[in-house]
Amino acid sequence: MATTDRIPDDALTALPDPLAEAVREALADWPADEALPDDPEVLRTLPRAWACSEFITRSCQRCPQRLRDLAESGDLTRRYAADELRDNLATALSEVRDEPGLHLALRRFRNREILRIAWRDLVGWADLEETLRDLSELAEACIDLPLDILYHWLCERMGTPRDGDGNQQRMVVLGMGKLGGQELNFSSDIDLIFCFPESGETDGRRPRDNQEFFIRLGRQLITALDKHTPDGQVFRVDMRLRPNGDSGPLALSFAAMEHYYQHQGREWERYAMIKARVVGGDYQAGEALLADLRPFVYRRYLDFGALEELRGMKAKVMAQVRLKGMEDNLKLGPGGIREVEFIGQAFQLIRGGRDRRLQERRILHVLDYLREIHLLPDYVVSELTEGYRFLREAENRLQAIGDRQTHEIPDNPLDRQRLALAMGFDDWAAFQSRLDRVQHQVHGHFEQVFAAPQAESDEGSEPSALDVLWLGELEPETVRGQLGELGFDDAQAVERRLRTLRESSVARALSRQGRHRLDRLIPLLIGAACNADQPDLALIRSLDLVETIARRTAYLSLLVEHPMALSQLIQLCDGSAWIARYLAHHPLLLDELLDPRSLYKPLGREALAEELREWLRPIEEHDLEEQMEALRLFKQTNTLRVAAADISGAVPVMVVSDYLTGIAEVVLEEAVGVVYRHLVARHGRPLCRMDGETVEAGFAVIAYGKLGSIELGYGSDLDLVFIHDTRGEAQQTDGPRPLDNPVFFARLTQRLIHVLNTQTPGGVLYEVDTRLRPSGKAGLLATSLEAFARYQREEAWTWEHQALVRARAVAGCQALCRAFETLREELLCQPRAPEPLREEVRNMRERMRDEKASRDPGLFDIKQDRGGITDIEFMVQYAVLAAAHEHPELIRYPDNVRLLGALGRCGWLPNGDADRLAEAYRAYRGRLHRLTLQEAGGSVPAEEFQQHRETVTAIWERLMGGD
Incomplete structure (x- = not known):
């Protein structure tokens, strides 16, 4: 039977005539003594595979046995299991005894597997993910397994490399680019870096330096992969991505690698290191190295300078594309593969230090996550994903035509037909139309991400008037005149502040690039400030912030790159000195200025809890350090949202405290969980036996003061008391390093306070005051509920029961929280003699006033002066302590406004006094919020609240008695 007779007719007739004829000719040349495989699926798909790929045709003709082996083993028609390809290579290399044998075995294995991968891709048996995975796993197996063989052979000749302590050293191979990302294409180079953990020498008869050993080993591996033999080559190896490129040593120690990237690493190397992955040798040591190099790649702050660098890199690529006429290049041309990668990697470099889920090597996973966190719209991600898949499939199938590394659209008609057929199109025109649409969409999205609408000016264009005003080329008088014309009231002060910044040590110390960014930003700030309500304050506060953050020039880039961020910065600085300083202290928050929809919309309690869980x-x-930083950034981000909504009038003043209190509660709850899990991992759970049953002892956080009364302000301390409920027998943790439960809870409290008030790069989470615990500073940090109850019943002062009015459980074991609330109800509802109680409360208030009230008769201290907030709070506390035994509803709420309402409803405060006090209290609180946002202290002119002061003082005298 003729060879062509075994091929189904419809499989040949389905091909375009020129390709069908080429297949018939190839079948006619099939060796007469070699049979085609018997598998019907292989015979049915053979015409398409051969038509699409000259490489497949040649490979089958040169080694017919290879095709039969693939078919008869079933490998051609099925998907490999995990590690199957690696196991197959291990079997193929098991009998290798020398380097020529190793080279031969590798090439034969590669030729078999590359034929299988290409065939499955071209006939539609494998999707893109399988093809890229198999190509990447083939390369990794061909690196790691031969490396191990060559290492042992070299150790036999030179001795085993060891560090100073005698520990054996092995090489680490880092795969870069598409190999690192497990996205290797069909005929790609493999980009590698060789390194080893420690310096030292071999233990042979003639000791050799470890670097010499690993350089020789690296050369042997390159030869094994890259050398051309009659059987071809395994992979072309490119080592130019190593430190110092071709001029650098072939293998470096970890210490040398870290020193290079810390002191000499360039932006493009950050970009390249995104995809770095261990692909051979000592995987565990390699992972440790990559972890140590992570700060070089992913900055802890938002690095918008990366956008400018990537834009520059792309411009250089495009210049080369135009110079070499490569506009039809699937990889580098407009709308090509590289532009999709640049989009994803721009977000990775900018935000990857803050969001570890962006520290991902595979571009499609990056795009999916950018969709999930709403950094790219759904339709953009869909079009980029669809475009990337189409371009990668076209790239693979183009290279499969001749097993050549090419990205250029073919210009000869036959190869065009091959590519169109491989991509599933009837003719070239249909394929070209789809390719044009994909590239147009990709390039459009690339331009949207990388465009800098306010950052780029035409090369060679004249500087603007604002540029000249800033650059110091005009006389001060002229600058003041221009500033006055722009609407600045105190032009002299503004000119002086601009000059001070321009001549400051900070500006002088900037790199050339940093100074360039500063010189682009300041004119934009001046222009934006002109439209503010208070142009002078808006600009001067903004300049103060810029001077604080300028050394990290990526923040300057953020503002230059994003008009919305710049606009929001001016608006916030215009409205609040506190926000301007807050941003200067926490510049990571500048990212929040990019989206006003979230900036001015603070989250409620449940949404806050969900967001923090996502962050952690x-x-x-x-990783306690990272958890602490995440808690700080979460708190700062959400505090900024509240403040922005506050100054914009988007939320009522009383609701501001609700939001700030909600943030603190969520942070405390998560902080308790973080610390508790850390301690349990080391010491086990705190257990005890009660009534013959073993139970886990609980822990709870009790909030006093402003947090307890849901009246938290910006920058408020947290007044906290910590309780637990261990009792009974066998009070001990159940871990490998057991502790007595009281010791466990003492350490839990100490660590929780450490998490809250330790200064870290992200600042302090909350200042914590624990002086309200039983016995104050002399008492235990964590107290059992029984001991707390005994102290409150037998030893507590009246002022401690006053404080209990504003106390509530805010975090920890729910059963223990409920037990505390029951105890609080009992303590506050005790009958008390009104007159002694009134005298104690009044005397305590007078002592406070003597210490803290204003001494200036022209000023009114809103909190401490007579008729102020503290008088209202003391009256409320006195009333609750005096009346709760008759009106238990008074202890339901801890906040003053609702307590005043309850006191009015039960008739304890007569004649509308409760309403008048609540009105004054709200007015005072609102004014304090505004003063805080302007960093203006807590005092106002004495006449400002005259009526409220007189009302509060009169009620005080009626309720508490004269002084």
């Missing part, structure tokens, strides 16, 4: 989820449980 990617962080490993043992």
Whole structure:
């Protein structure tokens, strides 16, 4: 039977005539003594595979046995299991005894597997993910397994490399680019870096330096992969991405690698290191190295300078594309593969230090996550994903035509037909139309991400009037005149502040690039400030912030790159000195200025809890430092949202405290969980036996003061008391390093306070005051509920029961929280003699006033002066302590406004006094919020609240008696 007779007719007739003829000719040349495989699926798909790929045709003709082996083994028609390809290579290399044998075995294995991968891709048996995975796993197996063989052979000749302590050293191979990202294409180079953990020498008869050993080993590996033999080559190896490129050593120690990237690493190397992955040798050591290099790649702050750098890199690529006429290049041309990668990697470099889920090597996973966190719209991600898949499939199938590394659209008609057929199109025109649409969409999205609408000016254009005003080329008088014309009231002060910044040590110390960014930003700030309500304050506060953050020039880039961020910065600085300083202290928050929809919309309690869980989820449980930083950034981000909504009037003043209190509660709850899990991992759970049953002892956080009364302000301390309920027998943790439960809870409290008030790069989370615990500074940090109850019943002062009015459980074991609330109800509802109680409360208030009230008769201290906030609070506390035994509803709420309402409803405050006090209290609180946002202290002119002061003082005298 003729060879062509075994091929189904419809499989040949389905091909375009020129390709069908080429297949017939190839079949006619098939060796007469070699049979085609018997598998019907292989015979049915053979015409398409051969038509699309000259490489497949040649490979089958040169080694017919290879095709039969693939068919008869079933490998051609099925998907490999995990590690199957690696196991197959291990079997193929098991009998290798020398380097020529190794080279031969590798090439034969590669030729078999590359034929299988290409065939499955071209006939539609494998999707893109399988093709890229198999190509990447083939390369990794061909690196790691031969490396191990060559290492042992070299150790036999030179001795085993060891560090100073005698520990054996092995090489680490880092795969870069598409190999690192497990996205290797069909005929790609493999980009590698060789390194080893420690310096030292071999233990042979003639000791050799470890670097010499690993350089020789690296050369042997390159030869094994890259050398051309009659059987071809395994992979072309490119080592130019190593430190110092071709001029650098072939293998470096970890210390040398870290020193290079810390002191000499360039932006493009950050970009390249995104995809770095261990692909051979000592995987565990390699992962440790990559973890140490992570700060070089992913900055802790938002690095918008990366956008400018990537834009520059792309411009250089495009210049080369135009110079070499490569506009039809699937990889580098407009709308090509590289532009999709640049989009994803721009977000990775900018935000990856803050969001570990962006520290991902595979571009499609990056795009999916950008959709999930709403940094790219759904339709953009869909079009980029669809475009990337189409371009990568076209790239693979183009290279499969001749097993050549090419990205250029073919210009000969036959190869065009091959590519169109491989991509599933009837003719070239249909394929070209789809390719044009994909590239147009990709390039459009690339331009949207990388455009800098306010940052780029035409090369060679004249500087603007604002540029000249800033650059110091005009006389001060002229600058003042221009500033006055722009609407600045105190032009002299503004000119002086601009000059001070321009001549400051900060500006002088900037790199050339940093100074360039500063010189682009300041004119934009001046222009934006002209439209503010208070142009002078808006600009001067903004300049103060810029001077604080300028050394990290990526923040300057953020403002230059994003008009919305710049606009929001001016608006916030215009409205609040506190926000301007807050941003200067926490510049990571500048990212929040990019989206006003979230900036001016603070989250409620449940949404806050969900957001914080999402922030903490990617962080490993043992990484306390990262958890602490995440808690700080979460608190700062959400505090900024509240303040922005506050100054814009988007939320009522009383609701501001609700939001700030909600933030603190959520942070405390998560902080308790973080610390508790850390301690339990080391010491086990705190257990005790009660009534013959073993139970886990609980822990709870009790909030006093402003947090307890849901009246938290910006920058408020947290007044906290910590309780637990261990009792009974066998009070001990159940871990490998057991502790007595009281010791466990003492350490839990100490660590919780450490998490809250330790200064870290992200600042302090909350200042914590624990002086309200039983016996104050002399008491235990964590007290059992029984001891707390005994102290409150037998030893507590009246002022401690006053404080209890504003106390509530805010975090920890729910059963213990409920037990505390029951105890609080009992303590506050005790009958008390009104007159002694009134005298104690009044005397305490007078002592406070003597210490803290204003001494200036022209000023009114809203909190401490007579008729102010503290008088209202003391009256409320006195009333609750005096009346709760008859009106238990008074202890339901801890906040003053609702307590005043309850006191009015039960008739304890007569003649509308409760309403008048509540009105004064709201007015005072609102004014204090505004003063805080302007950093203006807590005092106002004495006449400002004259009526409220007189009302509060009169009620005080009626309720508490004269002084």
